[in-house]
Amino acid sequence: MAYVAMARKWRPQSFSDMVGQEHIAKTLQNAIEGGRLHHAFLFTGTRGVGKTTSARILARTLNCKGSDPLHPCGVCDSCKDISGGNPMDVYEIDAASNTSVDNIRDVIDRVQYPPVIGKYKIFIIDEVHMLSTGAFNALLKTLEEPPAHVIFIFATTEVNKVPQTILSRVQRFDFKRLTMEQIRSRLRYICEQEGINATDEALNIFAEKADGSMRDGLTYFDQAYAFTGSEMTADSVRSILGIPPVELFFSLIQAIENHDLKGCFKMVDDAVKIGIEFTPLLDGFGKFLRNMIYSRLEAFTADDLSITEELYTRYKSCGQSISNGDLLRLSKMLIDLQAGLRYSTNPRLMVETTFARMAWLDRLTDLRRALAAINDPKSAADEALKKKVAEVAAAVDSEPPPQAPYEDPFLNYQGTGGTACFSRYEISAAWPSICAGFADDGDLMFSAAMAGTVLETGDIHENPFPIALTYVGESENNDSWNFQSLQEHPEFIARLQTILEDKLQTKISLSVKTRAYTEAERQIQENAKKSPYQLDLDKEPILKKLQETFAAELVYSVPIKRDKDKETFTGTDENNEN
Numbered sequence: 001m002a003y004v005a006m007a008r009k010w011r012p013q014s015f016s017d018m019v020g021q022e023h024i025a026k027t028l029q030n031a032i033e034g035g036r037l038h039h040a041f042l043f044t045g046t047r048g049v050g051k052t053t054s055a056r057i058l059a060r061t062l063n064c065k066g067s068d069p070l071h072p073c074g075v076c077d078s079c080k081d082i083s084g085g086n087p088m089d090v091y092e093i094d095a096a097s098n099t100s101v102d103n104i105r106d107v108i109d110r111v112q113y114p115p116v117i118g119k120y121k122i123f124i125i126d127e128v129h130m131l132s133t134g135a136f137n138a139l140l141k142t143l144e145e146p147p148a149h150v151i152f153i154f155a156t157t158e159v160n161k162v163p164q165t166i167l168s169r170v171q172r173f174d175f176k177r178l179t180m181e182q183i184r185s186r187l188r189y190i191c192e193q194e195g196i197n198a199t200d201e202a203l204n205i206f207a208e209k210a211d212g213s214m215r216d217g218l219t220y221f222d223q224a225y226a227f228t229g230s231e232m233t234a235d236s237v238r239s240i241l242g243i244p245p246v247e248l249f250f251s252l253i254q255a256i257e258n259h260d261l262k263g264c265f266k267m268v269d270d271a272v273k274i275g276i277e278f279t280p281l282l283d284g285f286g287k288f289l290r291n292m293i294y295s296r297l298e299a300f301t302a303d304d305l306s307i308t309e310e311l312y313t314r315y316k317s318c319g320q321s322i323s324n325g326d327l328l329r330l331s332k333m334l335i336d337l338q339a340g341l342r343y344s345t346n347p348r349l350m351v352e353t354t355f356a357r358m359a360w361l362d363r364l365t366d367l368r369r370a371l372a373a374i375n376d377p378k379s380a381a382d383e384a385l386k387k388k389v390a391e392v393a394a395a396v397d398s399e400p401p402p403q404a405p406y407e408d409p410f411l412n413y414q415g416t417g418g419t420a421c422f423s424r425y426e427i428s429a430a431w432p433s434i435c436a437g438f439a440d441d442g443d444l445m446f447s448a449a450m451a452g453t454v455l456e457t458g459d460i461h462e463n464p465f466p467i468a469l470t471y472v473g474e475s476e477n478n479d480s481w482n483f484q485s486l487q488e489h490p491e492f493i494a495r496l497q498t499i500l501e502d503k504l505q506t507k508i509s510l511s512v513k514t515r516a517y518t519e520a521e522r523q524i525q526e527n528a529k530k531s532p533y534q535l536d537l538d539k540e541p542i543l544k545k546l547q548e549t550f551a552a553e554l555v556y557s558v559p560i561k562r563d564k565d566k567e568t569f570t571g572t573d574e575n576n577e578n
């Protein structure tokens with residue numbers, strides 16, 4: 001027995017079979033029953049939602065000689081004539097390939113002859129928006145004064161291209177895209193009738209890929225059925241339709257999380273080996289990222305996403321160290337990749353390098369870029385924005401960074417070759433630790449020339465950013481040996497400029513100056529003479545708070561050394577028994 005495609009075999013035969021367009025079926029049925037039939041209809045909607053099928057059902061219903069005015073009997077002369085290959089009363093043309101005036105003249109010629117078998121002569125013009133202007137004009141006259149036995153049914157996917165003169169003379173019906181549930185339940189019904197064993201997940205794949213079109217859903221279903229026979233699993237359906245298995249994406253997200261380039265390349269290779277093309281691969285990954293975000297935020301349930309609870313839990317728990325912000329950045333990179341891919345001569349390389357960049361989504365790089373953006377006043381040309389940036393920076397500055405007692409906040413500085421960088425607001429404060437790095441690097445002359453200096457910064461919005469390397473002493477006439485050392489090595493200035501520009505990620509104008517201590521600095525000099533107890537009180541906020549709250553007096557303090565490698569405290573205190 002010849003194989004009949006499911007799409008044809010299960011094409012709806014009456015309005016009650018139509019899925020998803022109940023509003024149209026109802027209106028048409030009411031018009032038929034009430035005898036208020038329009039002579040021209042326009043069916044609009046996206047492809048595969050049942051426009052042409054509905055046109056044929058309408059033609060059959062109107063011409064049926066059976067007793068039920070709403071359901072064609074299928075056995076009368078007219079029904080038989082229409083279901084045969086070349087019906088006498090129904091004339092169907094595809095305007096996509098018959099756009100000319102002559103094609104329409106042929107239609108108009110036929111209009112004048114009465115129907116042979118049924119009550120009406122019915123003209124179905126598919127893709128009517130494709131007709132030329134001349135053809136539309138020729139049609140218009142007939143539409144204005146049609147013979148009583150003539151009915152036109154136009155169908156179009158692009159109603160905006162149909163002239164207003166035509167639109168004003170037809171009764172318009174808007175066909176809806178089908179929901180996944182509507183497609184799935186129709187396929188489920190066909191499976192039951194055909195004795196096909198299909199899992200829910202398999203039917204979901206058709207419903208999703210169909211993207212609102214019942215015809216596409218049935219086509220995919222047919223395609224899969226030809227290979228799987230009556231046992232349809234999700235895996236077999238995916239492999240036949242070239243849809244990447246979700247496991248590929250779980251391994252990709254894991255590779256990205258672990259900065260595992262090899263894992264990223266392997267995923268691409270695995271996909272290519274099982275015949276997945278890049279377009280569905282990237283579409284699938286986009287959907288995967290979306291599902292990750294949705295399930296993390298619990299914005300949608302497993303049901304809403306048409307996935308199993310088990311898969312939902314896996315989405316929710318995978319890639320834990322990838323933040324929601326990073327997920328959005330990955331999505332953005334993916335969208336850029338999809339846009340670029342169609343112009344690429346080497347799509348595989350492009351996909352691989354983008355996945356590699358995703359795996360090396362380096363926070364530091366972005367931080368440097370962000371700092372540079374804040375530092376560059378040109379990027380904040382808007383005064384309000386500039387002000388906002390300054391406010392935020394000031395707020396960040398006023399909040400002391402969390403730190404262990406006695407530790408320098410910039411102790412994480414790596415030396416001149418290190419990667420730490422600073423904003424304009426913090427460069428002065430960071431300067432002592434940057435200087436300490438020079439000594440570590442072993443260039444004692446340069447280190448000595450910088451020792452004891454202060455960095456003074458000018459207007460934060462000025463470009464290049466003004467910085468003065470300042471030698472501070474008892475008087476403005478500084479004759480310290482480190483200042484002399486700088487004068488003997490004028491090349492140190494250029495070197496310092498390079499270092500600072502690297503730290504700040506912006507251009508600076510560097511000057512050198514000398515001055516006497518300010519009052520505040522003298523106070524610091526005074527502090528240097530204070531007792532260690534007093535300094536402890538000043539330095540350690542908890543001690544100060546104890547003193548204030550309980551009027552406590554510090555009588556004894558033990559320095560606690562922190563063993564950095566073992567993360568344990570090795571200091572002992574015999575007095576802490578109570």
Ligand SMILES: [Zn+2]
Pocket residue numbers: 063064065066072073074075076077078079080
């Ligand atoms: Zn009939």
